[in-house]
Amino acid sequence: MSSDRYPFLEIESKWQRIWEQRRQFQVSEDPSRPKFYCLEMFPYPSGRIHMGHVRVYAIGDVLARFKWMRGYNVLHPMGWDAFGLPAENAAIEHGVHPAIWTYENIDYMRAQLKKMGLSYDWSREVTTCEPSYYKWEQLIFIKMLERGLAYRRRSTVNWCPSCQTVLANEQVEDGRCWRCASEVTPREIEGWFFKITAYAEELLAWCDRLPGWPERVMTMQRNWIGKSEGAEFDLPVAGRPGLAVRVFTTRPDTVFGMTYAVLAPEHPLVDRLVADDRERAAVEAFRAEVARQSEIERTAADRPKRGLRLGARVVNPFTGAEIPLFIADYVLMGYGTGAIMAVPGEDQRDWDFARANGLPIIETVQRPPGWTGEAYTGDGIKINSGFLDGLTVAEAKRRAVEWLVERGLGEAKVNYRLRDWGISRQRYWGAPIPVLYCERCGMVPEKEENLPVVLPRDVQISGKGGSPLAEVASFVNAPCPACGGRARRETDTMDTFVESSWYFLRYCSPHYEGGMFEPRAAEYWMPVDQYIGGIEHAVLHLLYARFYTKVLRDLGLTKVDEPFQALLSQGMVIKDGAKMSKSRGNVVDPDDLIRTFGADTARLFSLFAAPPEKDLEWNDHGVEGCSRFLNRVWRLVLGRLDEIRSALATAAPSTAEGRAFRRTIHETIARVTHDIEREFHFNTAVSAIMELVNALQAFDQASTDRMPAGERAALLREGVETLLRLLAPFCPHITEELWERLGHSGSLFRAPWPEPDPGALVREAVELVVQVDGKVRGRVTVGVDAPEEEVRRRALADDRVRAWAPADRVARVVVVPNRLVNIVTRR
RNA sequence: GCGAGAGUGGCGAAACUGGCAAACGCACUGGACUUAGGAUCCAGUGGGCGAAAGCCCUUGGGGGUUCAACUCCCCCCUCUCGCACCA
Numbered sequence: 001m002s003s004d005r006y007p008f009l010e011i012e013s014k015w016q017r018i019w020e021q022r023r024q025f026q027v028s029e030d031p032s033r034p035k036f037y038c039l040e041m042f043p044y045p046s047g048r049i050h051m052g053h054v055r056v057y058a059i060g061d062v063l064a065r066f067k068w069m070r071g072y073n074v075l076h077p078m079g080w081d082a083f084g085l086p087a088e089n090a091a092i093e094h095g096v097h098p099a100i101w102t103y104e105n106i107d108y109m110r111a112q113l114k115k116m117g118l119s120y121d122w123s124r125e126v127t128t129c130e131p132s133y134y135k136w137e138q139l140i141f142i143k144m145l146e147r148g149l150a151y152r153r154r155s156t157v158n159w160c161p162s163c164q165t166v167l168a169n170e171q172v173e174d175g176r177c178w179r180c181a182s183e184v185t186p187r188e189i190e191g192w193f194f195k196i197t198a199y200a201e202e203l204l205a206w207c208d209r210l211p212g213w214p215e216r217v218m219t220m221q222r223n224w225i226g227k228s229e230g231a232e233f234d235l236p237v238a239g240r241p242g243l244a245v246r247v248f249t250t251r252p253d254t255v256f257g258m259t260y261a262v263l264a265p266e267h268p269l270v271d272r273l274v275a276d277d278r279e280r281a282a283v284e285a286f287r288a289e290v291a292r293q294s295e296i297e298r299t300a301a302d303r304p305k306r307g308l309r310l311g312a313r314v315v316n317p318f319t320g321a322e323i324p325l326f327i328a329d330y331v332l333m334g335y336g337t338g339a340i341m342a343v344p345g346e347d348q349r350d351w352d353f354a355r356a357n358g359l360p361i362i363e364t365v366q367r368p369p370g371w372t373g374e375a376y377t378g379d380g381i382k383i384n385s386g387f388l389d390g391l392t393v394a395e396a397k398r399r400a401v402e403w404l405v406e407r408g409l410g411e412a413k414v415n416y417r418l419r420d421w422g423i424s425r426q427r428y429w430g431a432p433i434p435v436l437y438c439e440r441c442g443m444v445p446e447k448e449e450n451l452p453v454v455l456p457r458d459v460q461i462s463g464k465g466g467s468p469l470a471e472v473a474s475f476v477n478a479p480c481p482a483c484g485g486r487a488r489r490e491t492d493t494m495d496t497f498v499e500s501s502w503y504f505l506r507y508c509s510p511h512y513e514g515g516m517f518e519p520r521a522a523e524y525w526m527p528v529d530q531y532i533g534g535i536e537h538a539v540l541h542l543l544y545a546r547f548y549t550k551v552l553r554d555l556g557l558t559k560v561d562e563p564f565q566a567l568l569s570q571g572m573v574i575k576d577g578a579k580m581s582k583s584r585g586n587v588v589d590p591d592d593l594i595r596t597f598g599a600d601t602a603r604l605f606s607l608f609a610a611p612p613e614k615d616l617e618w619n620d621h622g623v624e625g626c627s628r629f630l631n632r633v634w635r636l637v638l639g640r641l642d643e644i645r646s647a648l649a650t651a652a653p654s655t656a657e658g659r660a661f662r663r664t665i666h667e668t669i670a671r672v673t674h675d676i677e678r679e680f681h682f683n684t685a686v687s688a689i690m691e692l693v694n695a696l697q698a699f700d701q702a703s704t705d706r707m708p709a710g711e712r713a714a715l716l717r718e719g720v721e722t723l724l725r726l727l728a729p730f731c732p733h734i735t736e737e738l739w740e741r742l743g744h745s746g747s748l749f750r751a752p753w754p755e756p757d758p759g760a761l762v763r764e765a766v767e768l769v770v771q772v773d774g775k776v777r778g779r780v781t782v783g784v785d786a787p788e789e790e791v792r793r794r795a796l797a798d799d800r801v802r803a804w805a806p807a808d809r810v811a812r813v814v815v816v817p818n819r820l821v822n823i824v825t826r827r
Numbered sequence: 828g829c830g831a832g833a834g835u836g837g838c839g840a841a842a843c844u845g846g847c848a849a850a851c852g853c854a855c856u857g858g859a860c861u862u863a864g865g866a867u868c869c870a871g872u873g874g875g876c877g878a879a880a881g882c883c884c885u886u887g888g889g890g891g892u893u894c895a896a897c898u899c900c901c902c903c904c905u906c907u908c909g910c911a912c913c914a
Contacts, residue, residue, distance in 0.1 A: 005866095216831055216909080223830075223910055230914080249914060262914090305912075335913045342914085348828085349912055417913055538909080608852075609839055615907095617839060621853050628866095629852085635867090674843090684841065687851035694851090769847045774895050776847055814894050820846055824894045 005627070006634035008598030012733040016117055024747060025068075025119045027075055029524040036072040037525050038064040039504055039564075041533030041541070042126075044081045045105035049112045051573040051580060051606070051618065052534070054590050058603040059570055059612050059682070060532045061118045065729035066676050068119065069753040075525050076119055077507040079126030080106050083134075083496045085163055085179060088429045091461045098429040099457060102129060112590065116599045117732050119749075124510045128499035133506065134431035135452035136516035137498055141434055142445045143555055149195045150423075152443065157422055159187035164466075165425045166191055168495060170224070170540045178540075191424035192433060192492065196547045200225050200416040203546055212530075212566025214613070220538040226417025231401045232337060233410020235261055235314040237273065238322050245269065245314050245325070248336030248415060252404070253396030254343040255318045256385040257364035259354065262307065262326045262340050264333035265290050273312040273325075282308060283327065290329045305330040305353045316341075317409050318386065318400075328353060336415050344375065351375040365393060421544065423495040428459055428468045430493030438480035438487040447481045453489070467491040500541050501548035504528050504563055515557075522558055531564040532612075534572070542567070568680055571615035573606070580618070588618055600731035601627040607682040607730055630734055633693060633727070637720055637738045640700065644720055645743050647713035655707055658715055659760075661699045665722050666760040668692040672726045673753070682730070689726050696723065717742075725754050769820040770795045772804040780821075788815045795821040 019025065029035075040060035043053060064076040080102075087098035094101075106127065113120075126133060144150035158167040162182035166189060171178045196203075204225045207218045230250035237243040245261055263270055265287045274280045286308040307328030314325050330349055331340055344354035345363040351374045354361055365380040382388045387403075388396040404410035424433070432453040434446040446453055456475045459468045469475055469491040480487035502516065508525045509518035533541075542564075549563040572579055575586040593602045604626040610616040637644070653659045668688050675685035696719045721742065728735040728748050739748040763784050768791065770778040778798040782791055792813050795801060805823045812824040 219831060220909060226910095226913065228913070247914085251914080303912075330912045330914090332913070337914095340914045347914070349914075352912095415913080535908080611840090614833095614840095619839065619853070622839065625852055631866095681841095683839090684851080687841075690851055771847085771895075774846095779847090812894065814846095816846055816895095820895090822846080822894050 006631055006734065008600065008630075008734070009595075011737045012115070012117060012599050015733045015736045016114060018736075019117075019119075019747075020122075022747070023123070024749065025074075025076065026121050026123050027073055029521055030073045031524070033071065033073040035075065035525060036064075036067040036530075037075045037504075037528045038067065038530050039075075039077070039507075039528045039532070041531070041537065042079045042081050042500070042503060043109065044084055044086070045102055045109055046086060047105050047108070049109055049590050051588050051590060053113075054116065054593075054602055055573050055606045055612075055616060056532055056534070056570050057113065057116060057118055058606050059568070059680075060530075061116075061603070061732075062607060062676065062682055062729040063530055063532075063680075064119050065732060065749060066753065068749050069725070069728065069751065071752065074119075075124075075507065076121060077124040077126070077510075078113065078118070078120040078122065079124075079503060079507070079510075080109075080128065081496065081500050081503070082106065082127050082129035083430045083493075083499055085165075085427060085429070088427060088461060091429075097457070098461070099129070102429075115594055116590075116603065119732070124507050126503055126506050126510050128496075128503060129429070129455075131452040131454045132513075134494075134499065136506075137431060137494070137502065138434040138446070138451050138453055139448060140502075140516065140552070140555070141494070142448065144194065144551060145435070145445055147555075149198065149551060150192060151195065152190065152192050154188065154190045155422075156186045157189050157191060158184040159189070160184050163427075165427050166422055168422045168497070169419050170421075170543065189424075191422055192494075193420040193422050194547070194551075196421045196544075197416060197418055199547050199550050200227070200418045201414075202550060203418075203543065206546070206562055210562060210565075210567075213564075214567060214569055217535070217538045217542065217567060217569060221543055224418060224539040224543065227414060228416075229412070229414050231397075231404060231410055232413040233317065233404045235316065235341065237325075238313040238315055240273075240312070243269075243272065245339050246337045247339045247341045248413060249341055249343075251343065251346060251393075251397070252400035253382060253385070253388060253391075253393050254346045254364050255316065255341065255400055256388065257343040257345045257362040258316050258318075258323060258341040259344060259360045259362060260324045260326060260342045261314050262328045262331045262342055262353075263310075264331045264338040265327045265329060266333050267327070267338045269339075270310070270327055273310055275311045279311055283310075286327060293329075305349065305356065307353060307357065309357075317407075318403070324359070326353075326357075334419070335417065346375055346377060348375040348377070364388075421495075421547070423498060424492040425495055426467045426492055428455075428461055428493065430496060431455070431499065432469070433490045433492055433494055435490045436478060436480060436487040437490070438483060438485055440485055441480055441482045441487075444480055444482045444487065450481065455493070467493070469493070497541060497544050498548075501545045502552065504531075504545070505549075505552070505558065516552075517557075519557070526558060527560045527562060528564045530566050530568065532568045532570060535569045538569070568612060570612045571610065573616050573618055575618040577617075588620075593623070597623060597627045598630075598733070600630055600734050604630065604686065604731055608686040609683065611681055611683050613680075629690060629693070630731060632697075633723070634734065634738070636693065636696060636700070637724075638741070640716055640720070641741060643713045644717045647717040648710065649714075649717065651711060651714035651718050653711055653715060655711070656764075657702075658707060658711055659764075661695065661715055662718065662760045663763065664692065664695045665719050666756040668726065669722060669754045670756040670761070673756075676729070685726075686730060689723065689730075692719070692723055692726070696720065722754050724748065725751060766818050768795070768818070770798055770801050771820060771822040772801060773825055774822060777801050777804045784818060788817070791815050791817075791821060795823065 038060055040056050064074050067074045082102050087102045090096060090101045091098045141150055158172045160167050160177040160182055162180045163177060172184050176183055204227055207222050228250050231252040232248045234244035234246055274283055305328055307326040310325045312325050313322045315322055342350040344350040344361040346365060362384055364382060364385045365376055366383050367376055379393050382391045382396045388399060401412045432455055434453045436444050438444050456472050459472055461468050476489050478487055478489050505517045505522055509521040512518040545563050552558050578584055580587045605623045609622055653662055671688040672685045675681040724735045724739050736748050765781050766784055767779050767781045769776050770780055778801045780794045780798055782794055792815055805825050809825045810823055811826045814822040
């Protein structure tokens with residue numbers, strides 16, 4: 001089975017060694033050359049790489065090597081997102097220290113990646129759990145603290161009972177922990193936040209200015225930021241001067257349709273509004289009922305809305321009318337003011353609630369004719385709305401806000417769904433938050449010269465809850481940086497998404513000791529020209545990194561507004577229709593794959609089987625096909641080695657057959673270049689290369705006697721050398737080896753990417769399809785750009801065409817130059 | 828419910844700004860070479876009718892625009908992903 005295969009194991013390790021010895025992919029800033037920063041999302045060192053890694057790194061490597069060959073100075077780094085919970089869980093389960101577990105995994109996975117033959121500058125490897133790395137984010141934390149961008153507050157947060165820590169909003173999916181899928185529960189806790197909301201508007205605005213990002217991701221980010229424009233104003237409580245319910249609405253035009261108002265159950269005003277013990281008891285019972293529902297139940301679709309009518313009433317300032325006031329579970333304390341005016345005529349939720357509770361419904365927008373729906377949210381002319389009558393919705397919104405502002409009752413207001421990023425984690429394996437709590441001075445940041453605050457190694461990790469750091473006296477007890485008195489260190493660590501929010505900057509100067517990164521290096525390399533990673537980070541890492549970059553910019557550290565120029569979000573690797581997972585037993589192990597078929601085959605298949613943004617269905621037979629293809633290339637080149645080596649470098653064919661073959665070569669160059677550069681359609685680029693191999697083989701077999709030997713050899717050489725160069729980014733080992741065996745001394749990756757020769761692309765003649773009434777009935781061969789009259793005459797002269805379209809029935813002839821002729825007939 | 832994307836052979840997929848649907852690969856069938864082959868090479872392979880030449884049909888369904896529609900427009904169906912009481 002293996003005797004006919006090319007010796008991929010030897011060849012691959014040989015070239016991996018040579019590239020490393022030559023430091024082939026080490027780069028430095030070189031202003032004389034255009035730069036290209038190619039980055040794939042760095043992995044978490046979970047233990048072993050999986051097929052998803054193989055795919056994403058193969059995609060990045062094709063791009064990086066392609067850019068190398070096109071003359072770019074390519075930064076292509078790799079590192080480790082090394083802090084995180086699995087390390088700590090491993091410690092709890094197996095008693096191994098998180099650091100040891102992490103570094104062992106890194107060593108293993110680095111070796112695996114090296115076996116893939118990836119063009120990384122390994123001298124820039126970054127590991128985020130090292131003090132020399134997180135030192136700088138501690139420094140930035142202090143600077144953010146000074147500017148109010150980092151702050152501490154008590155709040156209700158998402159608590160994962162299994163991970164024993166707080167989660168950011170972005171890390172909760174369907175009410176469950178993004179990592180372990182446990183149901184999260186609300187918990188009142190003191191914690192640290194980054195003020196990402198201060199950048200909501202800018203993050204949103206730039207969503208329209210990143211054309212290199214997939215629309216899908218931008219839409220998810222826009223929705224996540226969730227900007228809504230409207231008005232905020234007071235509804236005075238009837239008979240309680242000085243007390244008012246502040247409401248937010250995006251539809252100030254509908255104020256005349258307000259028939260009741262609603263507070264969130266936990267709204268602080270509720271306690272002041274209850275009239276007596278009986279009402280208080282009812283409120284408490286209602287609150288308890290709401291609290292019993294889990295997050296998942298609360299957000300389930302079509303949940304009936306439940307509410308409790310309070311004795312207090314509020315006044316609609318526009319009409320002076322007193323309306324009832326409720327607390328209800330469909331109003332959330334966390335958004336807007338935690339209170340709404342209810343307009344059942346124009347809001348479906350209010351409509352549902354009004355119907356269930358027998359409340360009146362007033363329509364304030366003229367329905368379109370034939371309207372049969374319930375609440376109407378479309379555009380139209382205002383009715384039943386006092387001074388707003390006759391206006392459009394947009395005009396009425398403006399006028400209503402003016403009215404509020406003139407009377408000092410309210411104002412225009414923009415709300416965002418985005419919340420500040422909770423970064424405190426009550427866990428050990430993360431970067432310490434560099435602040436202390438002094439008995440006299442209160443909260444005090446660590447002095448810059450004392451950074452890094454190093455995470456101690458010697459801890460007891462029990463998993464019992466609470467940060468294990470709290471038990472380490474030598475860590476916790478430290479002098480106050482302000483007064484020198486007794487202080488206790490913060491024992492929360494930072495969310496690991498903080499490390500990944502700036503690693504791409506660290507790669508620019510990974511050994512720089514004067515700061516986060518060397519400004520000149522970052523100015524040269526940033527932004528990342530092409531970022532590649534999974535869609536699962538659409539509102540996690542990709543939003544945090546954008547935010548953090550803007551913070552660094554505003555601290556004067558970088559000039560870039562956005563970290564990632566372009567984003568390619570690759571699909572999953574699936575097998576038998578489902579994501580690969582141990583429990584399904586459909587996992588393909590990259591080690592096995594590389595051992596059996598070699599890295600070039602593994603790379604080729606993962607690039608060929610599907611376009612990068614789509615899911616890739618793994619198919620063992622398909623892998624064998626790719627292996628077969630590489631063996632064919634191997635035999636093709638070695639079988640003609642002497643002939644090719646003796647040939648002239650370029651061919652000037654004297655025969656039509658030779659010219660046709662040379663045209664195929666150069667058309668392939670154009671196709672492959674276009675597919676890689678413009679579209680990232682590596683699958684079609686590979687198929688074009690396969691077609692070239694087929695053409696080479698056909699030429700090799702057919703041309704032996706019919707062509708001068710020198711011409712044949714020169715064409716074979718041009719074909720084979722072009723093939724190797726086009727295939728090089730995909731399968732770097734076999735192509736380097738064959739390139740060397742052809743007698744080249746330098747690396748293939750120092751050879752320029754081929755350019756199509758315009759002269760070779762010229763055709764003398766083209767075959768046109770002749771259609772009659774849109775159906776193909778014949779073909780004619782004419783000169784390129786033949787005059788329309790001639791094309792028409794030749795098409796009509798074709799025997800078969802005449803049978804379908806006799807001269808007397810021809811109504812019209814459409815000629816598309818160099819493509820086809822369509823003859824339209826009268827019936 | 829809202830938003831985004833997608834529906835093409837037995838399978839993964841191609842088809843540039845409307846111009847030969849199914850490139851390339853897998854699988855399958857037949858043949859060659861072989862002691863043998865699951866290696867390699869050659870031929871075939873969307874469906875139907877036909878001995879063949881050829882004819883008809885076919886890109887989720889239905890309409891439309893056009894000389895010409897996988898591609899553009901309208902309606903409908905299905906699937907995937909994201910958001911989901913955000914006022």
